Amino acid sequence: MTVTIRDARPDDETRWRELWDAYLAFYGVTVDAGITDFTWHRVFDPASTIAMRIAEVDGDPMGFALYITHEGTWISGKDCYLEDLFVDPEARGKGVGRALMDDLVTLCKNNGWSRLYWHTSEDNRTARSLYDTYVESDGHIRYRINF
Numbered sequence: 267m268t269v270t271i272r273d274a275r276p277d278d279e280t281r282w283r284e285l286w287d288a289y290l291a292f293y294g295v296t297v298d299a300g301i302t303d304f305t306w307h308r309v310f311d312p313a314s315t316i317a318m319r320i321a322e323v324d325g326d327p328m329g330f331a332l333y334i335t336h337e338g339t340w341i342s343g344k345d346c347y348l349e350d351l352f353v354d355p356e357a358r359g360k361g362v363g364r365a366l367m368d369d370l371v372t373l374c375k376n377n378g379w380s381r382l383y384w385h386t387s388e389d390n391r392t393a394r395s396l397y398d399t400y401v402e403s404d405g406h407i408r409y410r411i412n413f
């Protein structure tokens with residue numbers, strides 16, 4: 267089994283939408299179709315700070331990482347925020363998620379970004395057992411108001 271991580275390409279659209287739908291189903295949420303379209307288009311918009319890496323298993327896209335880079339008041343380089351990470355259930359437990367995480371760490375180092383951070387649900391045991399191998403949780407909790 268060969269796992270390759272690469273930038274998203276326009277021809278990933280159909281497959282990415284399947285993976286995205288499965289990711290939203292995992293969280294039990296719906297995202298307006300227009301927002302999904304907007305997210306997809308922003309990945310390829312040079313003016314946007316949203317970007318995506320795709321994990322291929324033996325040539326087939328089986329996972330993705332969507333991330334955003336932004337400035338920070340405590341750093342001079344960029345912060346990299348991992349917003350969405352997903353691996354097709356059929357490809358899980360084979361190192362694909364770890365390959366996506368390792369790839370982001372490498373991207374940060376190669377681009378001189380200052381930090382990589384992300385959130386997850388407290389009870390997402392599977393994701394947390396992956397994340398705990400990179401770094402301890404920094405103990406912050408999130409507050410968010412939706413408007």
Ligand SMILES: CC(C)(COP(=O)(O)OP(=O)(O)OC[C@H]1O[C@@H](n2cnc3c(N)ncnc32)[C@H](O)[C@@H]1OP(=O)(O)O)[C@@H](O)C(=O)NCCC(=O)NCCS
Nearest residue numbers: 351352353358359360361362363364385386392393395396
């Ligand atoms: C979390 C997720 C991305 C992991 O992807 P994956 O390809 O299965 O992960 P890997 O095979 O690379 O496993 C990496 C580590 O995760 C942990 N892990 C993976 N599957 C696990 C399971 N079923 N139970 C417990 N831990 C597990 C292990 O610590 C594993 O470490 P190892 O490399 O020493 O075996 C995947 O389960 C997923 O997409 N889940 C649904 C979406 C989600 O939760 N995304 C993260 C939201 S923040």
